[in-house]
Amino acid sequence: MSLSLFDSRAQAVREFEPIVAGQVGIYLCGPTVQGLPHVGHLRSALVYDQLRNWLTVNGLEVTMVRNVTDIDDKVLENAKVTGEQWWALAYRFELAFNQAYSALGIKAPSYEPRATAAIPEMLDLIERLIAAGFAYQAEDGSADVYFAASKWAKYGELTNQKIDDMAPDAEVELRGKRDPRDFALWKAHKVGDPASAAWNSRFGAGRPGWHIECSAMATKYLGSQFDIHGGGLDLRFPHHENELAQSSAAGDAFANYWLHNGLVNVAGQKMSKSLGNSIFAVDLLAAARPIAVRYYLGSAHYRSVLDYHEGVLEEAESAVARIETFIEKAIRRLGSTPVLVADQILSALPAAFTKAMDDDLAMPAALAALHDVVRAGNSGLDSDDAEVVAASLRSVLAMTSVLGINPLDWVKESGANDSALDNLVQSLIAERNQARANKDFARSDAIRNQLQAAGIALEDAADGTHWSVN
Numbered sequence: 001m002s003l004s005l006f007d008s009r010a011q012a013v014r015e016f017e018p019i020v021a022g023q024v025g026i027y028l029c030g031p032t033v034q035g036l037p038h039v040g041h042l043r044s045a046l047v048y049d050q051l052r053n054w055l056t057v058n059g060l061e062v063t064m065v066r067n068v069t070d071i072d073d074k075v076l077e078n079a080k081v082t083g084e085q086w087w088a089l090a091y092r093f094e095l096a097f098n099q100a101y102s103a104l105g106i107k108a109p110s111y112e113p114r115a116t117a118a119i120p121e122m123l124d125l126i127e128r129l130i131a132a133g134f135a136y137q138a139e140d141g142s143a144d145v146y147f148a149a150s151k152w153a154k155y156g157e158l159t160n161q162k163i164d165d166m167a168p169d170a171e172v173e174l175r176g177k178r179d180p181r182d183f184a185l186w187k188a189h190k191v192g193d194p195a196s197a198a199w200n201s202r203f204g205a206g207r208p209g210w211h212i213e214c215s216a217m218a219t220k221y222l223g224s225q226f227d228i229h230g231g232g233l234d235l236r237f238p239h240h241e242n243e244l245a246q247s248s249a250a251g252d253a254f255a256n257y258w259l260h261n262g263l264v265n266v267a268g269q270k271m272s273k274s275l276g277n278s279i280f281a282v283d284l285l286a287a288a289r290p291i292a293v294r295y296y297l298g299s300a301h302y303r304s305v306l307d308y309h310e311g312v313l314e315e316a317e318s319a320v321a322r323i324e325t326f327i328e329k330a331i332r333r334l335g336s337t338p339v340l341v342a343d344q345i346l347s348a349l350p351a352a353f354t355k356a357m358d359d360d361l362a363m364p365a366a367l368a369a370l371h372d373v374v375r376a377g378n379s380g381l382d383s384d385d386a387e388v389v390a391a392s393l394r395s396v397l398a399m400t401s402v403l404g405i406n407p408l409d410w411v412k413e414s415g416a417n418d419s420a421l422d423n424l425v426q427s428l429i430a431e432r433n434q435a436r437a438n439k440d441f442a443r444s445d446a447i448r449n450q451l452q453a454a455g456i457a458l459e460d461a462a463d464g465t466h467w468s469v470n
Ligand SMILES: [Zn+2]
Pocket: 028, 029, 030, 214, 239
């Protein structure tokens, strides 16, 4: 294959060469499971699912690692609000993420490590950094351990910044740091946080910083050097910059290519909790069929901003319907459904589609190629040219398989999609019940309103709360 990918570190499109011929290792930053999955999370997971599919169709063996950040300030804060154990809250949302992923046909990663299951590896990495002179325990005697960003000359290389330009303008509290640019590798246990959220170390009880997690887990599962590191554009700085600094300072070659997907805007605005304009997985799955949601999320170039606004899901529905109608008519005309086994897919793809995918996954061009063939197939149906219909059908099935939108694959799974929506709504109902038990009526009303906005009505009955789509 001759795939080119935009490497954010090089700020250039580079020919993709795996380290070991025929194999690809991908590390993708997964969610912090502190709340429900929103459209931005889904888009990020989806674009790497498309990349994984494309590599697999081209005969490469892909090892995909996507972590779960299950310990974090926000996980602890939110668990205080709902009155749950932090690990129970984290697991509840981890399940909600997995339901949403599977509803959209996003395959489970090869490995899905939780941060709390890799703490010995994180402590090992911290020791290596201390030995190399790039980490230190806090000057104020607490259990905090910091990475000495100010001493790592290459700090800023991923985002093209110079360490000398990164000093803060105003005086900041150092809290045991030697330099304000240094960042936490290990965070001392805080009074008021549950004892279950602290692990013993020679520095004292504490928990890992966010960045060290990914450095430790990526190398645990993929080795000290691996092919691709991916994540959303919002993670480039400081998260990925810090991952790269830690791992390189410890002597690991780390990722060969850095990929970043664009974010999702809502009606031209940045999506944020404070604006209250977030679009959640439940909203999407209540508004359109999962195959159409997947089509929509995967329709823009992965590096561009994807805008969510009124009408986008209807557009995706009608694009999917055009494909489905052609496939149905073609199968009826031919009297049989062609079966494409995995190694026949590549040869059934039109050159324009392959070229687009190889060109840094140029999805708009790939979709244009798909719709061109649908049109040609429809003309074949009109002129009753069985050969054209058969060739177009094979080609459409091959392209939609690569993109994960082959309607024949989705028919079988529609039951699973219904249960995914049910699980997501049930998770919100559980949170609302908890809020009501805590007399937090503002929160419980907010959840009801959020569901209402997604077209889902709740009915409180003696045997519990039931939901229905309006
Ligand atoms: Zn990460």
